[in-house]
Amino acid sequence: MDIFDTLDDTAIEEEALMYDYLNQSARKEKIVRPRVDHFKEWDSAEFHRRLRLITESVEYLLFLVKDETETKTQRNQYISPMLQLLITLRFSATGKFLCLYL
Template identity: 40%
Template sequence: MDCIEFIEHFIETPPRRNIKDRLNPFENFTEEQFRERFRFRKDSVLQLLGMISSDLEHGTNRNHCIPPILQLVTTLRFYAAGHFQRTEGDLIGIDQSSACRVIHRVTRAIATRHEQFIRFPSNQDLNNVKFHFKNIAQFPGVLGAIDCSHIPIKRPSGDNGELYRNRKGYF
């Protein structure tokens, strides 16, 4: 065995990278399927993307980075379904560690804009808000609602009090 054969014997060739095809949910899902999976309409997601895309690293084409739109839908899917990061990554075609970084990055980008979306009614608006909630379902004293969060309350009085019992057994 000559010197070159000896060296080649011990030099390993680098492993080939396995690049996954990434699913584009805008192309692969109808509007209804998209909303079922991400709890947003496509146009709403594009509007949100316009607000935060400058905060999402895109990198170069050379390193097969995750485009901002896929970062956003991965995060929205994680919010909507509450699955493990690996599950959300598998839907889009990224691994768990990438899904973790993406979810953290997108969450931070959205949270920095909280003042645009979250506000408590001013003193002038409080009575107006209470009035509108009472008109919706005869539910007095309500100042706001949080989607999908059940906050325990005392049993409302009256004939309809039992209607406010949730699936977990409390009001």
């Protein structure tokens, strides 16, 4: 006879509830850091050096693609349409994501 044959359903449910309770209390709090708004942080010269475009052009491009890039919710590490566009333009301008200027 197996040990699970002797347990009734309520004992199994109680054990599952206790297991869930113990696991929830041991979880670390999720830390969400705010993302830097590069569109506002860079001056026009730095913006052009990194993306090879002026800010007005990027605003117009965002106007054209915003509906296709915007998600319905802001869950699961949401990336704004502006940041998606800046990442795409950065990669298109240089072929890499990082900027290693000193």
